[in-house]
Every structure is written in C-alpha cells, then in structure tokens.
C-alpha cells in the first residue's frame with residue numbers, strides 16, 4: 001500500500017542508459033536532456049540551430065557526460081502529469097565493468113540502446129547479463145534507424161537469439177535508412193511522422209494502410225505475451241475481447257518489471273526521431289522506486305537482514321555510488337537515498353567506514369544547472385558536499401541507528417577529476 005508520503009514516488013523513474021560503445025548512448029542521453037530541458041529549463045527553442053548550439057555548449061562544458069546522476073523532468077505526452085527522470089550514468093566501456101555493476105545497483109530500470117545496423121554486439125551482451133544479475137527491468141531502443149543497413153528485424157531477432165529474451169516490439173519503424181519517416185506506436189495504433197529533419201515536430205496520424213497488416217500482427221503477439229503475465233488480460237484474451245490501451249500498457253509494464261517482456265522501441269537519436277516517444281515509454285514501462293524490491297541491509301553481528309522500502313518517513317538508508325572532485329566545491333559524493341530523508345547540515349553514520357560524518361550542502365544536478373536543496377528524500381539521487389570519508393559503495397544511515405550495511409559492490413575506485 002502506498003502512503004500519502006510515498007505518493008510522489010509513483011512519478012519517479014531512476015534509469016540508466018546502457019549500450020555497446022558507438023551504439024548512440026551519448027547522443028540518446030543528450031537528446032533526452034535536451035528535450036526535458038527544453039520544456040523545463042531553457043524555454044522554447046524554435047529552430048534546429050538553437051538545438052545544436054545548446055548541445056555544443058553542453059558538450060564543451062561536459063556536463064551531460066560527467067554527471068553521475070542527472071535529474072530531468074518530463075511531462076508524459078498527452079497528459080499533464082510531470083515525472084522526475086533521474087538518469088544515472090552507466091559507463092559503456094568494457095574496462096569499466098565494475099563501474100557498470102555498481103551503477104546497476106542504484107537504478108530501477110534501464111534503456112538498452114542498440115545500433116540497428118549492428119544488432120546485438122558482444123559488449124551489449126555483457127551489459128545485458130549484468131542487468132540480468134541485478135534484476136534490472138529494461139526496455140530496448142533500436143537506434144540509428146536512419147543509417148545504411150539499419151534493420152529493426154535484425155535487432156529483434158538478435159535480442160531473441162543472442163540474449164534469449166522475449167522481445168516485444170511496441171513500436172514499428174516506417175521505412176529505414178534514408179527513407180526512415182517515423183514510427184508506429186503499436187500499443188495505441190497511432191503513427192508518428194517526423195515532419196522536420198530534427199524531429200522536433202511530430203505529426204500523429206492513423207496507421208497508414210500499407211502498415212496495417214504488419215502492425216495488427218505484432219500487436220496480436222504483444223497481447224498474447226501480455227496475457228501470459230496478466231490474468232485479467234488472459235481472461236479477456238480467451239474470450240476474444242480486445243483489451244483497452246490502459247490495460248495493455250499496465251500488463252506490458254508488469255511483464256517488464258517481472259522481466260518476462262522486453263519492450264522494444266526504435267528511432268534515430270541523431271535526428272531526434274523517437275526520443276520523445278522513448279521518454280514516454282520510460283514512463284509507461286519502467287518501474288517507479290515503489291515497484292522494485294526494497295533494498296536489503298545486513299545487520300551487524302547477525303545473520304539477519306533489514307529491508308528498507310522506499311519511504312521518506314522511514315529510517316535513513318543511502319548508498320554512495322560515485323565520488324567526483326569538483327574544481328569549485330571540492331569532493332562531491334553522489335548518493336542514492338533508498339529510505340528516509342537526508343538533510344543538509346545533519347550528521348550521518350557511515351556504516352562501512354564506521355565513522356560519523358557531517359553532511360554539508362546538497363545538490364541536484366540538472367543538465368544545465370545545479371540546484372541546491374535542503375533535503376534528498378527516498379528515491380532521489382543527488383550529490384553531497386562535505387563528506388570527507390565516504391567512498392564508493394559506502395552505506396550511510398542515520399546517526400545513532402543500528403548498524404546495517406546495504407547490499408553493494410565494494411570495490412575501490414579512484415577519484416575522477418572533472
């Protein structure tokens with residue numbers, strides 16, 4: 001049951017974007033930050049030139065690349081509901097496998113980006129297996145649909161054959177390579193055409209006749225897969241009744257969280273084709289902090305574990321997952337709060353180092369700004385200034401609370417200079 005204090009968490013998504021090098025992780029992340037920033041931070045941008053300027057500036061400042069966790073806001077298309085999307089940086093290079101694993105611990109869901117012309121590459125397989133190990137629900141994004149050799153079918157088949165997962169296409173591309181014109185939302189049976197090259201304008205229409213049969217076929221398969229995980233939907237399915245869009249979305253989401261269904265989307269991050277719809281899919285199909293199993297902590301001198309459900313009114317339980325040296329404010333400790341509320345200026349207990357530490361200022365990192373806050377609540381991610389001893393993988397609990405150590409990957413990591 002969700003209490004009133006936990007209500008905000010239903011509108012939170014803590015996600016990572018994982019990919020084989022070159023598949024387009026950076027481009028996808030930048031576009032996501034651009035679109036979320038456009039509506040919430042930097043006002044309207046009317047032409048493509050401004051888009052590129054903004055991206056260039058960001059690239060120069062390196063913010064999008066180096067923040068371990070960036071907080072963005074997204075209003076789901078067609079609704080007035082605003083969501084907080086925290087994007088956790090997951091390193092894409094195979095040398096950083098340990099870092100990838102560590103970041104897996106602090107996210108609730110992930111977007112796996114594939115290059116549509118390459119299918120599932122070896123490194124994507126490694127990251128996929130790590131996500132499996134950590135039970136991370138995923139959606140897949142078949143990127144670069146505009147590129148020569150792009151094939152949505154290739155990615156779908158590879159996901160099935162190489163990753164052994166039930167790939168459920170929830171989108172279907174209209175055209176490919178130079179002829180890539182947009183995508184069809186299979187669940188809602190609507191076509192989205194991109195009417196300018198940057199894809200900032202989307203025209204929504206009925207499904208064009210030439211795609212009707214194909215879309216009907218994959219939608220039928222989608223309903224079948226969704227019925228497997230949702231009893232009510234199965235009843236309807238057996239009676240030959242058509243589920244509503246809401247019912248179908250809810251069932252696919254359940255399948256995603258149970259890791260029985262992997263929704264697959266497609267688009268082109270470079271041409272901005274599909275990123276807005278990707279964000280909508282993050283909202284629709286990836287879990288909120290309330291929908292993932294509560295993190296466990298090991299109680300000192302005992303075989304017992306304690307669970308920390310996502311609740312701002314619960315006992316403080318936070319994990320430091322990345323340390324960065326900032327030229328202006330010094331040491332930044334990125335934390336995820338699982339339970340309770342971390343207050344600026346308070347004392348916490350570092351259960352790993354067995355030290356009491358003082359929390360200085362607290363920051364939320366946005367794509368183009370830093371916001372100072374007085375508290376970070378359960379489900380939130382941010383950076384702490386002032387922690388002297390906390391290292392990567394350390395557990396922070398309330399000062400005076402019983403000692404517990406959160407499940408984490410305890411590997412030393414050098415401080416990375418900004």
Ligand code: GDP
Nearest residue numbers: 019021022023024025026027144147268269270
């Ligand atoms: P990362 O290594 O996964 O972060 O990949 P990047 O985002 O840096 O992209 C690698 C290369 O692919 C860059 O040259 C991008 O411009 C290009 N790229 C990314 N997305 C697309 C896309 O949708 N279409 C095409 N044609 N190229 C893309």
